[in-house]
Amino acid sequence: MNRNFLVITALFISLITLEVNAAKWRECNGNKIKWGSNTVTMHASNVSFVPGSSFTSSLQTSINRVNDNPSKFNFSLALGDSSVGRNNNQNEIWFSNNPDILDGAPAIALSWRHCYWLFGWHYGIDEVDVVFNVATNYTTSMAKTSLWPFGGPARPFQTTAIHEFGHALGLKHENRWYNIMGQDWDHIHVNGNTARSYLGEDAADGSVHLYGATTGTMEDVSLTNFKYQGTSGEYSTHQPTRMYNSSDAVLSSFIDEGERRYRASKNQTVKLELTAENNGKSYQEVKIAYYISSNSTITTLDRLIGTGNLTLGRNQPYTFKRTLVIPGDLTSGNDYWVGAVIDYDNALGETVSSNNATYIPIRIN
Ligand SMILES: [Ca+2]
Ligand SMILES: [Ca+2]
Ligand SMILES: [Ca+2]
Ligand SMILES: [Ca+2]
Ligand SMILES: [Zn+2]
Known part of the structure; x- marks a missing residue:
């Protein structure tokens, strides 16, 4: 293939990428x-x-x-x-x-x-x-x-x-x-x-497109249990992230005190869906840990069930699924919360650390 054509194609794609990443x-x-x-x-x-x-x-x-x-x-x-x-x-x-x-x-x-x-x-x-x-x-x-x-x-x-x-x-x-x-x-x-x-x-990314990056320090990664759903005119609509089985079928669920609670079995392989964001100035490679908790507050003191890494540029939110195994020694009929803490090792000096953990409610079959 013609070498100049390749260069032009690459330039064209990078311009398009800049446009959609904003x-x-x-x-x-x-x-x-x-x-x-x-x-x-x-x-x-x-x-x-x-x-x-x-x-x-x-x-x-x-x-x-x-x-x-x-x-x-x-x-x-x-x-x-x-x-x-x-x-x-x-x-x-x-x-x-x-x-x-x-x-x-x-x-x-x-x-x-x-x-x-x-x-x-x-x-x-x-x-x-x-x-x-x-x-x-x-x-x-x-x-x-x-x-x-x-x-x-x-x-x-x-x-x-x-x-x-x-x-x-x-x-x-x-x-x-x-x-x-x-x-x-x-x-x-x-x-x-x-x-x-x-x-x-x-919007953090938009602020930098308009005014340029701060000369000071502003780093912040976060997790949320909401994600993109679709459009309503000029607006995006959002929905809670979900729990899936190993074949990516959404687990059965019910509404419990305003939030969707998923039914999972002991030793079941599930996929936890969350959204990670980089609201800060710099590209980040951060660690994330997954926990199971007997209450809706996820902390690093909860029971660890997995760890991983995320690479997050500042562009759009990153909604992802993580495969986890529900521990076999949980109590049938009881409620638990599967969650995660981003930057759990506190390696990143952050402006905001109160937004690093979130959860999805489950009930054990
Ligand atoms: Ca006025
Ligand atoms: Ca006035
Ligand atoms: Ca807890
Ligand atoms: Ca944070
Ligand atoms: Zn508006």
Whole structure:
């Protein structure tokens, strides 16, 4: 085959790969539309976000989670704004019941941008307002029993806020992978009884595409028991990861306290499915260990049933299956949790280590 043709083909493929390995943003004649500064202040309404209230602390947590990104960009949050409005040259956050703003949405990020040519291209984000709908049943609780993805009654405020601040950072909706810029409320981490909101690998990668990698240190790998399901318009939809038999058939199961619990037998060879993410700056080769636990909190003190290695670039979440054998000395009829801890040997200095373990519930036949 012609040598030049091969080179051109390789270049073409690498360009395509770059395109698919990315979150989505707006462009102006090929330039990514973003803030002109790497630090942007959001001003919270003093009526909607009373200092000391649970929504105010939840808002600060959401900002912090977005700031757990490996790019140069950070938001800062200023409380006590006594006057908020659209297109007033201030970035603001408030709760509203105004259908002209929300059009039925649970929340919206309104952004004003410029893109024009005047002896060169001029482009950027000028203002973003994030408005939450007072009619949405938000909760600031991260207790599983409160939250939609675990059978609870309310939508997690933090996941929706992180999604909107993702827009404020410059990201558009993304429906190709498990990611916060799709359906936000089941983009979540859980270990034990408390869930945790987070930005996630794809949006972290998007932040670096827009603003460049931080010159400081930001490394973070994580596990979650959610994965990509499909698309709903511009949004990705997500579902819990599952347990399979050795032939990749999903094990029989039932819903137990809002989560799917799989039926497994002693000595059965099963496949545990989880999603691993690299939310940090650098490519990582990390160790992972698999455990069986008599409660839903997986730690390195639980019973070890396997170890392995993962290589994780920062691009998209990696959903994988791992073959494990259910121990023969478990008690029939009892509930257990099969889980994993990524970086169990703590070899990696991480910004966040509370997102390294997760589980899938089982009951022994
Ligand atoms: Ca204001
Ligand atoms: Ca404003
Ligand atoms: Ca445990
Ligand atoms: Ca971590
Ligand atoms: Zn959105």
